[in-house]
Amino acid sequence: MAETVGKERKILVAVDESEESMHALSWCLENVVSENSKDTLVLLHAKPLRSAYVALDGTGYMLSSDTVAAIDRYNNEIADCVMAKAKKICHDFGEVAVETRVENGDARDVICHVAQELVPDVLVMGSHGYGLIKRAFLGSVSHHCAHNVKCPVLVVKRPKPSKSN
Numbered sequence: 347m348a349e350t351v352g353k354e355r356k357i358l359v360a361v362d363e364s365e366e367s368m369h370a371l372s373w374c375l376e377n378v379v380s381e382n383s384k385d386t387l388v389l390l391h392a393k394p395l396r397s398a399y400v401a402l403d404g405t406g407y408m409l410s411s412d413t414v415a416a417i418d419r420y421n422n423e424i425a426d427c428v429m430a431k432a433k434k435i436c437h438d439f440g441e442v443a444v445e446t447r448v449e450n451g452d453a454r455d456v457i458c459h460v461a462q463e464l465v466p467d468v469l470v471m472g473s474h475g476y477g478l479i480k481r482a483f484l485g486s487v488s489h490h491c492a493h494n495v496k497c498p499v500l501v502v503k504r505p506k507p508s509k510s511n
Contacts, residue, residue, distance in 0.1 A: 354384040358466035358497075360457050360487075361389050361432045363424055370472035370502035371432055375439040378470065378500070386443040388464060389432045392456035393421045393448060454490040461495040470500045 359374055361367045371389075379385050425448045436444045449456045461469050471488050492499040 353380075354386070355380075355467040356386050356388060356464060358388045358390060358457075358461055358464060358469045359432075360453070360469070360471040360491075361391050361428055362453070363428050364472065364474065366472035366474050366502075366504045368431060368435060368472075369504040370470055371435055372439075373502045374470040374500070375436065375442065378468065379439070379442055384443070386445060387436060388445045388447060388460075388466065389429060389436075390447045390449065390457060390460055391425050391428050391432075392453040393425050393450050395451055453487045454494075457487065457491050458494045461491070461497055466497050468498045468500055469495055470502065473501050473503045 357374065357378060359371050361371060374387070379387070429446050429448065433444060433446070436442055447460060449460065451459075457469070457471070469491060471491065473486075473488050488499070488501045492501065
């Protein structure tokens, strides 16, 4: 564990439904959060904007209000599940102050905006480990944030499973 007893730190941890993000949170608790510290973890989840799916579906038809409402409910359920899982990981770790934030928008923009607003000591996030082609098409949230936030960024890669398993 890190040894910075007495200093109050704010650690922003971006979480989503992926195992990579939960691994990054666990790694952060084990390796960044100090024992007997006054560290505060701020768990941040970004829900997609409604405008990303309101106008037209893939076939060019308007989505009904029922469909839009169902998508909103689904996104809220995902956010609730992500935060519940992340808070359980923190609770299982032990005594650590936890704050949660759920914001609407593209994850890259949301994380950068909240980091600018909170001015954390460090931003911790997981890496999906996409290859060059997938990263070119999908973009990399961690890459974007590492180049656009003003605080240190810690990107945690999940270990690849061994071939013997």
